[in-house]
Amino acid sequence: LMQAAFQEVTDNAVSKTINMANSATVEDVKNAYLMAWENGLKGITVYRDGCKETQVLTTGHSHEEKVNNLPSMENPLKVPAIKPELGIRQMTHAGNMHGHIALNPSKDYAPIEVFMELGNAGDEEAAAMEAYGRLTSLWLRSGGELEQIIAQLSDIGSGAGVATRDGGVHSIPQGFARALMKFQLMRKHYDIGDILTGKIDYDKLDEDISDILRKGGNNANELGNEKSENGNSTVYREKCPNPGCPGFWFVKKVVKNAILVVFLSVNLNIFSNTNTYKK
Known part of the structure; x- marks a missing residue:
């Protein structure tokens, strides 16, 4: 009707598109043309939603549910069965700690799992090491960072201790944190890909990381068995x-x-x- 009002005082044809819903029928289109003719229109355009694959006007409504792909405690990152790992050894008063940190190559070799074993450890120590590894792995797969784990464990001391080249280690939790510190320093100062492929001198790497730690590159106790x-x-x-x-x-x-x-x-x-x- 609005188009008809303009057409009544205009010699040229007034162009107006009638947008119909996708549910419009052939009868609806027929009635639109008849109504235009009855009101003296010289021409109209009819468009039914969905007639073309691409169109100018879209409603923006979608019935698809948005899926949250960000890792969290409720939705931890799935770890592939085959993945690269980096081995780290850390001395403690209870024996050498052997660590394996699983990496995600698609995320700049970010850590996704941590496994730690303690040489000559009893049942209690072995269970504690497995617990540290499980909790740290879940934290990493949930979007957490190693820095938070290191901050919580690095200052835990005890009556036991051992002097190492990279500083004193006063407890098993502190040794666990020290091993994680070494990995973080490797990521910061070296290319993990080069380390995995043997392009780095491992003796020089171990020496450099130990020097950084000894000179204050960690937050742990550095006095050892002085x-x-x-x-x-x-x-x-x-x-x-x-x-x-x-x-x-x-x-x-x-x-x-x-x-x-x-x-x-x-x-x-x-x-x-x-x-x-x-x-």
Whole structure:
């Protein structure tokens, strides 16, 4: 009707397209043309939605459900059966830790699984290592990063410890974190593809990574089994040194001497007052 109103005062034909839904029938199209003729239109265009594979106007509605392909705890990344791995060995007080980190070549060799074994380990230690590996692997497949695992484990100490070329390792969790640190440093400073294909001198690689760690490339305790003034090994608990730490005995001597000075001063003062009283 709007087109008819314009056509009534216009000599030329007024062009207007009638857009019909996909459900429009032949009868609907027929009625559109008859209505245009009855209202004095010189011409119309009829288009039924879906007549062409490509069209200018689209509704934008889709009945397809969007699938979230991002990895998460509920939807972890699926690991292929065949995948490249990088082996890392880390010394601990309980023996050498042998690690295997599975990599994803399509994601710049990002880690997707971690397996760790402890040489000469008992049942409890072996179970703990498997637990660390399982949880870390699930975290990685859920979109997490190794940095969070390293941050949680690297400062866990104990009464045991061993000195290594890359710094002291004071517990099994800290050794686990140290092995992950080595991998992260390899990714940062080297091409993992070259390492896997043998294009890197492995002895030089091991030396470089150890030097970086020893010079402060990690957040773990770096004192190892250093000896204190009294000859005991350094032990860290809750990040604070106990009597086995360097400097403790010096402070202890100063405190003892201060107490002795106070004690002598008090006694000399009492003795002096007593002599004065006798006189």
